[in-house]
Amino acid sequence: MDWLNANEALTLLGTRPQTLYANVSRGRIKAMRDPKDSRKSLYRGEDVRKLAKRAAGRRRQETVAAEAIRYGEPVMPSSLSTIENGRLLYRGRDAVVLSEKATLEDIAVLLWEAAPFQLPARSRATTPSLQAAFVALAERAAQDAPSIGRSELILRLEAISVLGTLASSLVGGRSATDPLHVALAVAWDRAGAADIIRRALVLLADHELNASTFATRVTISTGAALSAGVLAGMAALSGPLHGGAAVAAQALAGQARTMGAEAAVLARLGQGMPVPAFGHPLYPDGDIRAAALFGQFTPPEHYAALHAAAYRVTGERANIDFALAALTEAYDLPHEAPMVLFMLARCVGWLAHGLEQAQQGQLIRPRAHYVGAGVER
Structure with a gap:
């Protein structure tokens, strides 16, 4: 059995003396008086190395987790969509x-694995x-039943209803039986835009674990109603670094x-700001949806x-x-059309992720890496 002095133990652990003493008091590291100097202690090398290895593993996990949140490695399983070699795939x-x-x-129908529906x-109330x-979804979120403990069929029916509520609020009551892209074109009195609206809605429907979708999944993971998950997604989408980026592009x-x-x-660039709506970390060769x-x-x-x-100045594509x-x-x-298109389309993806998260039945609860006062390093 080998024994280490305090400096050797602290070097291996990479911590402060207080942490070393705490591990001794908790029984994680065995200590004994130094036979050569009764004022000092020695620490069992096997215990120190085992704890140091465990701490290093935790640090590696923290690094991986932190990098994953910033367009890094995938952090949760999903069978809905992915970006692969510059292509956006919906269920493959x-x-x-x-x-x-x-x-x-x-x-x-594809993402929810549902039967065709209307x-x-x-x-026409508003x-x-x-x-x-926002008002309509907030009202529903306050009243709808929790998602937890309900069958897939019932939740799919509720998803149709939630999408219908959002459509009523964004499109209105005209052309109620038409597909949503036609209804939007009619509502905006732009019949000639129906096809480009349809294409945009399809391309915007899902985009794996983006910020608004993650907000939706976290909300549903608590057992909250599908409408509450969609409301969370809407709130996240409204930010200028997400769905609101088109406003900056318009300006x-x-x-x-x-x-x-x-x-x-x-x-x-001279103001120290990036050019809005250019570049995307997941599409190094250009956003295929824009193309x-x-x-x-x-x-x-x-x-x-x-x-x-x-592109000439920054090297980034739209x-x-x-x-x-x-x-x-x-x-x-209308000026707000980008947000309307984004919100209506992405609602389909949010609901798909909500359905998937409800079936997984696990609470999403990451840990914070505390860097405030009193941290021992």
Whole structure:
């Protein structure tokens, strides 16, 4: 049996003396008086090395977990969607290929593993708006039954109802039996935009474990209602680093029209801010969703110039948020159209993840890496 002095033990453990003493008092490390100096202690080497190895493992796990949260390795199992070699796949099927013909309702059937369905007749009670959507989902979240302990069939039926509630709030009551892309085109009085709206909705339906989807899954993991999970997703989506990025792209495009595209880009960078709606960590060769949309319409001239200038200066290509901003102006849609399209489409994905999380039945509860006062290092 070997014994280590305090300096040797602390070097192996990588901690402060207080931590060493705490481990001794808790029985994790055996100690004895140093025969050569009764004022000092020796520590059993086997115990110290075992604890040091365990601590190193924890540190590696913390590093992996922290990096995973930032576009790193996958952190939870899901059979819904993934990004693989620049392709977005819904249950193994290419989303770009699906967008050629599928509707958002078709994608719901695929992701929810449900039978074909028709949404409930949409309400005419309120003027369609983003505000109405938040209010409607909040009212449901306060009343709907928890997701825990309910059958898959019942939850799928509830998912249809929740999507119907959101559609009523964002689309309104006209064309209640039409597919959602047609209903939106009618509501916006832009019949010619129906096909590009359909494509956008399909491409936006899911995107594996993005911020809003993670918020939804965390909420459902507590047993909360599907509507509560969707409400959590909506709140996360509203941020400027997520679904709200198209608003910044619209503002930058306005500057490009007045001061020139390259000047607008350089002004943005000169303020120490990235160019909004360009680049995506999961698509190093460019966001395939944006490319698929740009292949179907001609963006306004100042958007095309901005796209070229941003790529020339930054080396980054436009992402889906920029494409949504461009098609909004190209088809003269309402200013909030990017968020409406994003929210309505992603609701299908949120509900799919909510259904999957409810079946897994596990609480999502990460640990915080505390770095505040009193931390022993």
